[in-house]
Amino acid sequence: MLDKTDLLILEELSMNSRITMKELGEKVHLTAPAASARVAKLEDSGIIEGYTININQEKLGFHIHAFITIITQNTYHQPYLSFVKTQVEYIINNYKISGDGCYILECKFPSNELMNQFLEELNEHANYKLSIIINK
Amino acid sequence: MLDKTDLLILEELSMNSRITMKELGEKVHLTAPAASARVAKLEDSGIIEGYTININQEKLGFHIHAFITIITQNTYHQPYLSFVKTQVEYIINNYKISGDGCYILECKFPSNELMNQFLEELNEHANYKLSIIINK
DNA sequence: TTAACTCCTTTCATAAATAAAGTAAAACCG
DNA sequence: CGGTTTTACTTTATTTATGAAAGGAGTTAA
Numbered sequence: 001m002l003d004k005t006d007l008l009i010l011e012e013l014s015m016n017s018r019i020t021m022k023e024l025g026e027k028v029h030l031t032a033p034a035a036s037a038r039v040a041k042l043e044d045s046g047i048i049e050g051y052t053i054n055i056n057q058e059k060l061g062f063h064i065h066a067f068i069t070i071i072t073q074n075t076y077h078q079p080y081l082s083f084v085k086t087q088v089e090y091i092i093n094n095y096k097i098s099g100d101g102c103y104i105l106e107c108k109f110p111s112n113e114l115m116n117q118f119l120e121e122l123n124e125h126a127n128y129k130l131s132i133i134i135n136k
Numbered sequence: 137m138l139d140k141t142d143l144l145i146l147e148e149l150s151m152n153s154r155i156t157m158k159e160l161g162e163k164v165h166l167t168a169p170a171a172s173a174r175v176a177k178l179e180d181s182g183i184i185e186g187y188t189i190n191i192n193q194e195k196l197g198f199h200i201h202a203f204i205t206i207i208t209q210n211t212y213h214q215p216y217l218s219f220v221k222t223q224v225e226y227i228i229n230n231y232k233i234s235g236d237g238c239y240i241l242e243c244k245f246p247s248n249e250l251m252n253q254f255l256e257e258l259n260e261h262a263n264y265k266l267s268i269i270i271n272k
Numbered sequence: 273t274t275a276a277c278t279c280c281t282t283t284c285a286t287a288a289a290t291a292a293a294g295t296a297a298a299a300c301c302g
Numbered sequence: 303c304g305g306t307t308t309t310a311c312t313t314t315a316t317t318t319a320t321g322a323a324a325g326g327a328g329t330t331a332a
Contacts, residue, residue, distance in 0.1 A: 002196075010191060017153050017187040020319060033321070034280055049190040051153040055146060059183045060138075067203075067233070067240055069267075097203070099267030104203055131205075131235035156288060170311055172289070 002047075005030070009038055010047070017051045062108035064115055065133040070103035072126045077102065080125040090118055101129070138183075141166070145174055146183070153187045198244035200251055201269040206239035208262040213238065216261040226254055237265070 008028045012019060019027075025035035042048045057065065072080050084094050084105070093106040105128075109115035122128055144164045148155060155163075161171035178184045193201065208216050220230050220241070229242040245251035258264055 010189070013189045014191070015186070015188070017189045021321095022319065031281060032319075033282090036321075037279080045195065047192050047195050049192050050151075051187070051189055052151070053146070053149045053153045053187055054185040055150070056183050056185050059181065067231070067235075069236070093272060095203070095267075095269045096271035097267040097269055099203075100205070100265050101267065104267060104269075129236050131231075131233040131237065131240060133231045133233055133240075135232040136229060157290095158288065166310095167312060168289070169291085169313090173310080 006038060006042060009035070009042065013039070013048070013051075057108050061110045063111065064107075064109040066107050066109070066115070067131040067133065068105040068107060068119075068122070069101040069129040069131070070105060070122075070126045071128065072102050080122075083122065083125050087118065087121075090114075102126075142174060142178060145171070145178065149175070149184070149187075193244050197246045199247065200243075200245040202243050202245070202251070203267040203269065204241040204243060204255075204258070205237040205265040205267070206241060206258075206262045207237050207264065208239075216258075219258065219261050223254065223257075226250075238262075 005028050009024065012024055012027050021032040021036040021039070024039070025032045028035060030038070039048070070080065080103070084091060090107050090109055091105060092108055093104075095104045095106070096102070097104050107115075107118070109118065119128065119130070141164050145160065148160055148163050157168040157172045157175070160175070161168045164171060166174070175184070206216065216239070220227060226243050226245055227241060228244055229240075231240045231242070232238070233240050243251075243254070245254065255264065255266070
């Protein structure tokens, strides 16, 4: 099971996953090989799923960040799901949900124009409610 | 501005941010120092905001992942925002939105019991609509 | 008590990162 | 147009980190 040191390691790696094992070790009071072994264990157990980066989407030209709640009229979701697959450049996440709607789409768009185009195409397959993110 | 190589680098780092500069260089047809210099530029420009890990919350005991749409009755949001600050262990993100509601809370809970407790406290400050994530 | 296991440290060989120097192509400018 | 500066890269050499191996201390269980 996980102890306090493992949780500290997860916290440190969440803040900076490119930290060296030496530095990580210092933060959690271990030597580099010990820290490295802990991390390897966390990877093997599947607790650490992967190493990634946070990208500033605004600076890449995606000025709009939105959640779209999807309500499919009929029980057959395939047309909607197929559509989603064609729009990977705008879609951050597609969550299947229970509650108010069938899916929640997390999206990014460079402009209102392209978002509008997306929504029009989306509307061929499902109804939706749009929530634009103002702040995080 | 960004060229094709920069976008490739962002893609590679998104998939594995602990890749060595040597390997990253090979993937984008550069030497290690050249790749390293590109990455440093992406950091300095703020496009790369940070390096982090994906954690399997399920394996850490957070079996419930939910979106909660917040509708504050009055215009004064402070009680809600103060409450959110006390609940960091359950809250992944708090998005201020325009649309159907005032905020969208992304949360994780270990059990229905603790989620219920959270929702009861939340209800002292705001109304909400709950969406449980079934699948991503 | 002893054996096996876990988790750590130290040491050392190898690999990667980084700094420095040099080069070639592109952009700038009098 | 010619000369200068800038940019982006490579190569080389040094520093630093990684990872394998050996060994030790503490824990558990036969």
